Amino acid sequence: MSLIRVGVLGARGRMGAEVVRAVEAADDMEIVAQVDTGDWLFDVADAGAQVIVDFTHPDVVMDNLRFCVDQGIHAVVGTSGFDDAKLASLREWLAAKPDLGVLIAPNFALGAVLSMKFAQAAAKYFDTVEIIELHHNRKADAPSGTAAHTARLIAQARAAAGLGEVPDATTSEVDGARGALVDDIRVHSVRMSGLVAHQEVILGGTGETLTLRHDSLDRTSFMPGVLHGVRAVLDRPGLVVGLENVLEL
Amino acid sequence: MSLIRVGVLGARGRMGAEVVRAVEAADDMEIVAQVDTGDWLFDVADAGAQVIVDFTHPDVVMDNLRFCVDQGIHAVVGTSGFDDAKLASLREWLAAKPDLGVLIAPNFALGAVLSMKFAQAAAKYFDTVEIIELHHNRKADAPSGTAAHTARLIAQARAAAGLGEVPDATTSEVDGARGALVDDIRVHSVRMSGLVAHQEVILGGTGETLTLRHDSLDRTSFMPGVLHGVRAVLDRPGLVVGLENVLEL
Amino acid sequence: MSLIRVGVLGARGRMGAEVVRAVEAADDMEIVAQVDTGDWLFDVADAGAQVIVDFTHPDVVMDNLRFCVDQGIHAVVGTSGFDDAKLASLREWLAAKPDLGVLIAPNFALGAVLSMKFAQAAAKYFDTVEIIELHHNRKADAPSGTAAHTARLIAQARAAAGLGEVPDATTSEVDGARGALVDDIRVHSVRMSGLVAHQEVILGGTGETLTLRHDSLDRTSFMPGVLHGVRAVLDRPGLVVGLENVLEL
């Protein structure tokens, strides 16, 4: 079996360097180009890359992708900052290349993505649900983007199933005790020394609860998802947003 | 909308009595017959039941089902003790009634069933997985039937994905520390006052873990699953084994 | 060994009835009187009770205790509603009876009491701490009284150790995400079907967290603490408030 030829953009950044290590350790791929600020992007094409992985910066990622699409190179993208306009441009570019795939994912941790997916699938079977996310205490925003996204997915699933608001008998509350409402789903944010990134979705029904918990220790947790994306994008032409859309469940 | 007409077999048993209460509390069904030892089974047919729920005994359940199939009444069955021979008989009886459905489920707790389903779906994405089940300390067997069944499902999913044995570096072990092997999956059984029925499936990959935990407080936790089964069996002709097969995920 | 002679006040209430069952099941005690509304309180004295257990009502508990103190009967009290004035009266009454003990406890669950005690002891060794309490969704107030009390104990322990406010880098918050502040300690309240009464105190320091979790299934969880109180009060003259003050740790 021939190896998948991978180029890494942002190869000297923290995430990019992890990607290089992960690709090198994988049996079915090889690194053919490592590019960062100041390097020629053409190196990637010259080296015959089939797929690039991009962990760069919102300011440069669209140029990178324009180049890849032109050169017929698939792309797996962890860089943030994609809005509707950027996604529309990407779709337009890809329309001309029916065999080419681009996968953009805000979160490559398989456990996080599966946890969201399962929360969404289970939501319609339980009348109550809340989210607790726990992070290190240097984090500036609360709730986390992942928790807010999870809340939105759960809210959509409940709406689709005809479930109304989560019933709540609270009549006397110290401000904030019952958490934040994100799309009418309660989210609680804990900040603490000694934590990294953790999330619990608790679903409660008659006489039982189901808890989906994800614990992430460090950025290496993204690597299995990135490698999975590299393998998957070869057979998934067009634009795919979200790692969950290339998982088989 | 007309109500679903439900008969309960074993209506004076602990589970049967819960089913009666649950059906009575549901908006879309009504109890039309309650039958137990010493009652006429024909009452169920006379009352015009569309579906029966059977929580009786392995010795009588096949007679009950023979009767229901003859009378064209759908069945949702929580009674245990179905082996291959019994299932084959059931399939044969149902072959003559193409519109009729029978749903047999060893576990009606939605959370337990979803937890197993999710463990099965996630298994191929993590190199390591173990199960911890925790029950009250009057339980005689270890591991629990649900844990053993979950281990089997995980083992099948790993095999299907070409994953080998779960890697384990243990070279020095106090007997039993690493748990029981069920289909090569490690299962740990905790027995404790103050617990009811709980299970954790922990899946670990690079830098992250995903934990699926189910907590069950009492037998009312079976009722949403039973009601879901009653609704589903009307549109699912043939024999279905396992509540997971009538859930939409 | 002679048995401890116990009278139960409020013996036909839900808690009282549990106390009767628990005393009857204990090897070292016997029930000598069961009194409720409409019964003669003198029955307790006539029966030779050494200790009474009172789960009655704020309106009658002071009369009950006045009677017990006069008769030289020790008391273990789970009835709520004791303010400073009532406690002062009790102390005055007891001053005249140097051998007599009264134990009043807002919470008899040993696990809850130990959990609070441990949180208080550990607080000074961690720079960050938060509380998550989880209850069934029929509960009207948030946070729970136990969580608020725990927060207060932790805050006192931090102050005594010269620790300042818990450091928090949050600059952007959806209202309520970071919980309620009770004495400057963050408390998060989850309400859910399928839960009973649960609390987690999470303490975080450099590279580690310590979690103290209490799960309570039902009111039987109070009984070991009540029995412990009955044994302890015999040797603890004077007024004691809080079960933690008769535990040996």
Place this chain on the structure above:
Amino acid sequence: MSLIRVGVLGARGRMGAEVVRAVEAADDMEIVAQVDTGDWLFDVADAGAQVIVDFTHPDVVMDNLRFCVDQGIHAVVGTSGFDDAKLASLREWLAAKPDLGVLIAPNFALGAVLSMKFAQAAAKYFDTVEIIELHHNRKADAPSGTAAHTARLIAQARAAAGLGEVPDATTSEVDGARGALVDDIRVHSVRMSGLVAHQEVILGGTGETLTLRHDSLDRTSFMPGVLHGVRAVLDRPGLVVGLENVLEL
């Protein structure tokens, strides 16, 4: 206030280097000497160290301590391998120096030490107790040393309180399901990618459970305990084994 003058032995090892960083970051201490293989031990005395921290090797630690005791330098020791003979020698040496303290601790993680201490204190109030320890899957031994030590402490506490064996109704067990018996306490060892070092002690009584959980992310979790030891040893002459003995609880 003058700073505590600290010397580090094994300063270029992984733990030693962390100690250097931690002491430098502390407000109340300063590093005056860093010594490792090939350096002069006398540097520590010349630099006027009041306390040394030793993370070296069982082969050299006794020589280091002989030197420190002779020079009147207090010592905090994380090096392993102390048996009764070595401890006896240390006590003999210290007898001649009534003001000098040596603290030896197998585990400096405050959370781990507190968790053990609390388990020991709570043990007598619950009829059932089990330990689950979870570690990364490169670990060779099961159960962990900390879990075995915790089991021993719990067993002693139960014995002292006159509690017999933990009641267990298991009559049918797949080998190993119920864990290892360490001093008659059940211990379960989970090994998994994505974990570091974690331990849960679950105590169960009537209708409730108390769970003490410790999660450790990396060796920095030892540093607050080491610093606490450095401060405490100055006022604790003689030999102290176990960080728990210099904590105020």
